[in-house]
Amino acid sequence: MEVIRYEQKEDHLLIESTNGVIKITPYTSSIIRIRYTLEKEFSLKESLMVEQDAQELVDFSVHETDSVIVFSTSNVQIQINKQTSAFTYTDSSGQILAKEPERGGKTLVPVEVVTSVFDQHTEIQNSQSVDGARAKAIPSKQVVDRTAYHTKLEFEWSDDEALYGLGSHEEGILNLRGTHQYLYQQNMKAVVPVLVSTKGYGVVVDSYSLMKFHDDMYGSYIWTDVDSEMDYYFVYGPNFDQIVSSYRHLTGKATLLPKWAFGYVQSKERYKSQEELVSIIKEYRKRQVPLDAIVLDWQSWTGNLWGQKSFDPERFPNPTQMMHNIHDLNAKLMVSIWPIMNNDGPNHVEMKQKGYLLGNQATYDAFREEARNLYWKQANEGLFSHSIDAWWCDCTEPFEADWTGKVKPEPEERLRINTEESKKYLDPGFINAYSLLHSKGIYEGQRQTTETKRVVNLTRSTYAGQQKYGTIAWSGDITANWETMRKQIADGLNFCVTGVPYWTLDIGGFFVSKKDQWFWNGDYQDGCEDLGYRELYVRWLQYGTFLPMFRSHGTDTPREVWRFGEPGTMFYDTIVKFIKLRYRLLPYIYSIAGWVTHQDYTMMRTLAFDFRNDLKTHNSKDQFMFGPAFLVNPVTEAMYYSNKSVEIEGASKKRMVYLPFGTDWYDFWTNERISGGQQMEAAADLETMPLYVRSGSIVPFGPDIQYSTEESTDPLELKVYKGEDGSFTLYEDEGDNYNYEKGEFSTILIRWEDEENRLVIEKRQGSFHGMKSTKELVITLINGREDRISSSYNQRKVIYNGEQMIIQFS
Incomplete structure (x- = not known):
């Protein structure tokens, strides 16, 4: 399509072509919004994901040559081919970042949008599956609601370019080059329409319909099913952290989860009574195994009143007292709630009478504010008023419909x-957005009810912008086998690279055994009695130790620590070892959580975040950085037992790891110092997951504690890994309220100056209620020598009083 004319306005560039109009609007010097329409005017629809105040007034210039129009901010240029309207994106120096095909890369194809009509004659079919209650409606008729467009945005990606993102899916793909992906919500898919490139840019698509990504024989493009126009953002970094920061500028800052949410969370399908919940916590305390939360899965309600948001009085006779007991044990309770209600329970009847249910007369309409308000009112009166601590918003893609049959349907099917x-119940242009609005209702409802308890919402479905609602996504009902565990690592990394920071999974897999349905496909009929499953579970838990949320869950078999042996046995001892390691790392983890909120950081990092120029990291799908210090290398194959407790003979107890170029690395377990840029075999016996620390790292280690807020008189240890300059900002606040939004938190910048061999602890910035004025610190300098810790040369004890302190090592 040829450019006919263009006009520079105060805040945008308008281009009229022979086939539509393009509008280019800078939101910041690094974020450029591009819209393309065939209509006379651009849509007035309000974005569900982009913040209303995201657009800033940005200086930009426009000039032209014989062949192109050039739109420029201080960081980004877009060259528009006058003959075809093809875009070429460059940095300020003219270095090409991305480009469309020379013939042009934007296509709109008209499509009639069909919606269902439901009335008093609509037939409702109620059923229940493994994935919960379902209600299907047979619409009386369908009508054409409007005309919209399929949109297609094409690119010509470079041969050496890696692409990441699009959310968490189930195929185990990391680098999306040469692949395709379908973006719709279902049990094991969580969609975030964000692509991030190692060339230093991202693409954020503002669409809520079915989407497809292709980089294969069919072309290289992003396609959307139903939109009024093409609407996307080109985001320049060039670093991944800068791209994430721009994404959150657009869609909202990530809220800070409470400190307890980073401790160990025990769950299973399912604890059935008040007595059982409390007894499990007591057993953890008796064994002195750290624990912060326990989860009450589905059917907290009475009988068959699926989705009722209240406690069954027979099994939970005194929920307020139950919560007192749980809190007295220094633990928290997370409760599962569903958007689906049927069988005429009180919540269901109230929603129906108000007209707040979708066409199946069972799922509440999260797109209506008044329906969200009523949903929160019900949740508050039935559950939150008893002082529960967190939500598990299950089935937040309420219309997934393929969890039946013995054979898994083909991907296209x-x-x-x-x-x-x-599309029966939701506008076809918004089928991916249900969980975004559902999460919004929970968050806003709880925030209006109290500011003393941070929102925690573990949810199965996600969309762009959901990070501002206190959510953590988990990857759905996965199966217990080694292949699934391997795939999950890449799935989680692609989720977090989009800018939505909190992701987790069911440690040990949800389905452990094998049954008739295609999804019930685990390898371990005997559950935790099978030594093969015990090995898989331990390896999964080692990996889970370095996830944003550390949570065990699943069906078929219990998951408590003592189900895997007793003290003195290798499975039990290794599980306890890693849970205790997680708790010692809480000062490090909670500081990083503070960075996520205050500095737009990302906790779980594909290696390209930190080593984008090392091409060998681009396809590292089973290694990742956890914060700035730790290179995590999960073990993803059996070394001791196959299923049915059959012993494996002669298996190597090692795994290959790649240590990225440009830095030295320390083996966390031995403190051996190793040069980066090499592939090597690492020790990986059951007690050891290969774990490396980047040189220059400063890692705060807390004392051994039983829960995240336990007070200890033991000092905070700062482990300093020699080899290059480094820094760490220690973040602290009250741990579980929103006073941090008012500036009530503290930071302490800690710097290691390698050549000078000294540690500088800067003056504390900020304060909060209950903050200790002094800290006892043990500083351990790790340099790879055999006398690394025992020598007084390597370790110092100091009292820090909030003022600058310099510790000189000789």
Whole structure:
């Protein structure tokens, strides 16, 4: 399409072509919004994901040559081919970042949008599956609601370019080059329409319909199913952290989870009574195994009143007292709630009478503010008023419909089944956004009720912008086998690279045994009695120790620590070892959580975050950085037992790891110092997951504690890994309220100056209620020598009083 004319306005550039109009608007010097329409005017629809105040007034210039129009901010240029309107994106120096095909890369194809009509004649079919209650409606008729467009945005990506993002799926793909991906919500998919490139840019698509990504024989493009126009943002970094920061500028800052949410969370399908919940916590305390929360999975309600948000009085006779007991044990309770209600329970009847249910007369309409308000009112009166601590918003893609049968449907068939069911009840242009609005209602409702307890919402479905609502995504009902565990690592990394920071999974897999349905496909009929499963579980828990949320969950078999042996046995002892390691790392982890909120940091990092120029890291799908210090290398194959407790003979107790170039690395377990830029075999016996620390790192280690807020008189240890300059900002606040939003937190910048061999602890900045004025510190200098810790040369004890302190090592 040829450019006819262009006009520079105060805040945008308008381009009229022979086939539509393009609008280019800078939101910041690094974020450029591009809209393309065939209509006379651009849509007035309000974005569900982009913040209303995201647009800043940005200086930009426009000039032209014989062949192109050039739009420029201080960081980004877009060259528009006058003959074809093809875009080429460059940095300020003219270095090409991305480009469309020379013929042009934007296509809009008209499509009629069909919606269902439900009335008093609509037939409702109620059922229950493994994935919960379902209600299907047979619409009386369907009508054409409007005309919209399929949109197609094409690129020509470079041969050496890696692409990440799009959310958490189930195929175990890290680098998306040469692949395709379908973006719709279902049990094991969480969609975030963000692509991030190692060339230093990202693409954020403002669409809520079914989407497809292709980089294969069919082309290289992003396609959307139903939109009024093409609407996307080109985001320049060039670093991944800068891209994430711009994404959150657009869609909202990540809220800070309470400190306890980073401790160990025990769950299973399911604890059934008040007595059982309390007894499990007591057993953890008796064994002195750290624990911060326990989870009450589905059917807290009475009988078959699926989705009722209240406690069954027979099994939970005194929920307020239960919460007192749990809190007295210094633990928290997370309760599962569902958007689906049926069987005429009180919540269901109230929603129906108000007209707040979707066409199946069971799922509440999260797109209506008044329906969200009523949903929160019900949750508050039935559950939150008893002082529960967190939500597990299950089934937040309420119309997934392929969890039946013995044979898993083909990918395209699954796409059809699920999206057709969703389009019955939701506008086809918004089928991916249900969880975003559902999370918004929970967050806003709790914030209006109290500011003393931070919102924690573990949710199965996600969309762009959901990070501002206190959510953690988990990857759905996965199966217990080594292949699934391997795939999950890449799935989580692609989720977090989008800018949505909190992701987790069911440690040990949800389905452990094998049954008739295609999804119930675990390898261990005997559950935790099978030594093969015990090995898989231990390896999964080692990996889970370095996830944003550390949570065990699943069906078929219990998950408590003592189900895997007793003290003195290798499985039990290794599980306890890693849970205790997680708790010693809480000062490090909670500081990073503070960075996530205050500095737009990312906790779980694909290696390209920190080593983008090391091409060998681009496809490292089973290694990642956890914060700035730790290189995590999960063990993803059996070394001791196959299923049915069959012993494996002669298996190597090692795994290959790649240590990224440009820094030295320390083996966390031995403190051996190793040069980066090499592939090597690492020790990986059951007690050891290969774990490396980047030189120059400063890692705060807390004392051994039983829960995240336990007070200890033991000092805070700062481990300093020699080899290059480094820094760490220690973040602290009250741990579980929103006073941090008012500036009530403290930071302490700690710097290691390698050549000078000294540690500088800067003056504390800020304060909060209950902050200790002094800290006892043990500073351990690790340099790879055999006398690394025992020598007084390597370790110092100091009292820090909030003022600058310099510790000189000789």
